[in-house]
Amino acid sequence: MKSKFLIFSIFTLVLLVGCTKPNIVEVKEPHFVGEIIEIDTNYTRFLLRSTDSTINPNKRGEIWLSVSSDSQMINQNNKSLTFDNLQMGMIVEVNLVGGIVLDSEPQKGTVKDLSISRGEE
Incomplete structure (x- = not known):
């Protein structure tokens, strides 16, 4: 009987731990305006110091932003x-x-x- 309870407890614990969601926040566009303060070529990402954010206006700061092959980027002349x-x-x-961070x-x-x-430039 104790072994069944132990197996049931372990199974329940594994199930609960495996079902936790990462802490994410969903936001509306536009998401960030800011200055690029660091570029990481190893991971194709850059660090942005946010001066404006729709994610949480009270939590401005830094965010690492990864660039993928699907990312669309344009300059001031729309090139x-x-x-x-x-x-x-x-x-x-x-x-x-x-819209997820x-x-x-x-x-x-x-x-x-x-x-x-x-x-x-």
Whole structure:
């Protein structure tokens, strides 16, 4: 009887732990406006210091934004850009894939589309 209770307890524990959801926040577009302060070429991502956010207006700060092959990026003349065109100091407007950001420190998300507001050479 004790072994059945033990097996049942372990099964329940595994089921509960396996079903927890990551802490995510869903937001509406546009998601971020800010300055690129670091570029990580190893992981095709950049660190944005947010000056405006619809995610949580009271929680402005930094967010790592990954760029994928599906990310659409344009410059001030509406010409297509690649990750290699991004530079530190650029002011950009960013929308996230699915409007979802991982609520970590710093936050993380994936670029759906990006446009440069200022700082392009």
